[in-house]
Amino acid sequence: MRFDITDLRLFIQVAEAGSITAGAERSNIALSAASARISGMEAELGVPLLERQRIGVRVTEAGHALLHHARTIDRQFARMKGELDEFAFGLKGHVRLFTNTNAETGMLPDILAAFLLDHPAVNIDLQEHLSEEIIQALLEGIADIGVLATGTIPEGLESFSIGSDRLVLICTPSHALAGRGSIEFSEVLDQDFIGLHEEAAMQAFLAETAAHLGRRMRFRMRLRGFDGVCRMVERGIGVAIVPLSSADFFRRFLRLAVVPLADSWAERHLKICCKDAAELPPQGRKLVQFLALRATTDTQPTR
Template sequence: MRIDPLSLKLFVAIVEQGSIAAAAQSNHIASAAVSKRISELEAALRTPLLSRTNKGVSPTPAGMALLHLARRLLVDLDDIAVQMRDWSGGTRGQVRVFANISAITQFLPREIGDFLARYPEVDVHLQERISSAVIKAVLDNEADVGICVASVPPPGIEVLPYHDDELVLIVPRGHALARRRRMRFADALDHDVVGLHTGSSINQQLARASLEAGRPLRLRIQVTSYDALARMVEAGLGIGVMPKAVAQPLARSLGIVVIRLDEDWTRRQLTICVRSYEALPAAARLLVDHLRS
């Protein structure tokens, strides 16, 4: 049995307005077409729904039962339309975000928090990855949005500017370099280095800088967070490099000193990576717009 929602809508209008002609006029349908739909509905349900008299029509007992069911069903159908409109407009949905540790530590907690306060029906699934893995996840459609350092993005990736950050050197208080306010990274290569996990963009940059200086990078320990890196440096296990915006608050609570590096590569741009901004789901596009604003 197939019941057309329009037929139910017309049936409700007939009962509420007391005549087929009035229901037809309010719905801009010919009276004969309305009457035919009601006859087909009665045939499908195998029971009379309307009592027809010279004064108009009134629902039969079966018609009264259908009236309550139809009203509830039509409200549910309207709710489906409203909710789907919310999804198409981006106010509902899910966004998969992969980001590197710099973006997660410095910017995303506040920015995603503000976004979710504005769009509480959107779910943001955030995962930390190194920059190269972020780009691969976007290419493989494992992530809708990627945030990382991508100076030369591969084909198939659209890059949008996000935030600038600056890398600085951190050393323990009392270290031989602790009195320096600024220096070249090459001058720090006599010391052991505490690095981030393998493949991180900062580790790769340190390796390139040491290669250009013709000096080995004495990478002694690798950790998975900036807090762990700072604590290893505080303990005297080496020096480290991290974003200035992360290092300065840590220096106020830990026994480390922040030193500016006179290197062009220390000024970085974090970028938002997508396959295509125009092809993003509505919720993901809303998030990208929010992050860029």
């Protein structure tokens, strides 16, 4: 196929605007040239991408397939340009690191800070996602390295164990649940919760787990980070589920009771994952090695 990035970006604009005319205007391309480019793409593929209607256009099934890939390529192209532009300012490396909530709020900040201090010419693009989304991003080449909590790593990825964390319930010391040695997730679903924002990977996981039990978590308030969550819990506004590492940190200066969740999934085994550590860019390999050295568990790769 002889498409270029201009063709793909034009198609995205036409599809989103529902009109070749509007798409051409958004792309700063003459209407005749835009029509010729779209027709050329259809001729190259041998299938219609747009259904011309009396007013505007409708994207065909083939067009939707192309649109998905075009958006992915456009994002990757923009990321590539951004990373290369940074070399003009002395940057020597850029690592795309996807992580789950546990690692992002627990072990990673201190480790990444130490790494960046040792490597001042490296930039890290850190994004929070569900573990399943991280695996897909690694397989598709969208992420360089992933830190996630999952039991099964699919074929095609290497993984290194870097430790574990457990999800726990936190509440005030006077709360009725404070004296429990452990508790099942299903037992606390009638409580008022303080939680993270809906897009947080850990929050999405908990909501899905509750849904499998035929229940819903009832939130009194959502915040952006565990600092605010723990402070609200200390004031008696509700209970919360957080990683033990976060609970241990905040109860140094907040009055919190911690009750471990007894569910098997509450034990979160953290792993570094990548497609092939040997094929990562140099700074990516250094970050994997740095994370592995800071871990307290086995760091041998598994396939």
